[in-house]
Amino acid sequence: xxxxxxxxxxxxxxxxxxxxxxxxxxxxxxxxxxxxxxxxxxxxxxxxxxxxxxxxxxxxxxxxxxxxxxxxxxxxxxxxxxxxxxxxxxxxxxx
Numbered sequence: 001x002x003x004x005x006x007x008x009x010x011x012x013x014x015x016x017x018x019x020x021x022x023x024x025x026x027x028x029x030x031x032x033x034x035x036x037x038x039x040x041x042x043x044x045x046x047x048x049x050x051x052x053x054x055x056x057x058x059x060x061x062x063x064x065x066x067x068x069x070x071x072x073x074x075x076x077x078x079x080x081x082x083x084x085x086x087x088x089x090x091x092x093x094x095x
Contacts, residue, residue, distance in 0.1 A: 016082070023075045030069050 012086075016079070019075060019079065023072060023079075026069065026072055026075075030072075
């Protein structure tokens with residue numbers, strides 16, 4: 001494999017790794033989910049009663065996370081498109 005291809009492959013791998021770390025950081029720092037605290041439900045999130053499927057949330061009770069940030073959606077879609085292209089290039093060079 002020529003040096004230029006090795007360099008491009010290494011930089012591409014590093015770029016994807018950095019992008020995935022950025023996605024993880026954005027998801028965690030955007031409070032997309034709540035962290036568990038000693039396996040206890042926070043007092044601000046009381047369980048609805050009775051324990052049946054809930055179709056409407058009581059006043060003041062909401063889901064545990066907000067909507068996925070747009071940047072996370074864009075990064076996920078970009079990664080999937082990149083991965084499809086990467087696999088396609090791999091198979092065209094292999095064959």
